Amino acid sequence: MAVEDAHFTRTIQRELGRRYVDASLVDVRVMHGICYVRGTMRCLRSHPNVDLTKESETIRKMIRQKGFIREVIWEVDLRN
Numbered sequence: 001m002a003v004e005d006a007h008f009t010r011t012i013q014r015e016l017g018r019r020y021v022d023a024s025l026v027d028v029r030v031m032h033g034i035c036y037v038r039g040t041m042r043c044l045r046s047h048p049n050v051d052l053t054k055e056s057e058t059i060r061k062m063i064r065q066k067g068f069i070r071e072v073i074w075e076v077d078l079r080n
Contacts, residue, residue, distance in 0.1 A: 026039035
């Protein structure tokens with residue numbers, strides 16, 4: 001993984017950590033401008049009423065707005 005890709009991966013992971021979802025089972029990788037997001041996303045225990053579908057849309061939009069991302073591959077299973 002290139003140094004830039006590692007930096008961009010950490011940037012996306014930090015942004016994901018700021019959302020009200022449990023993304024501990026989500027793997028994020030950026031390779032050559034393509035962001036791969038895979039795994040399982042759940043509601044946080046402290047925020048059980050979060051709409052995961054809406055949050056996932058917001059997260060995808062946030063990732064796409066990054067200047068270094070050309071494409072987002074989203075393979076995330078949403079579980080309450």
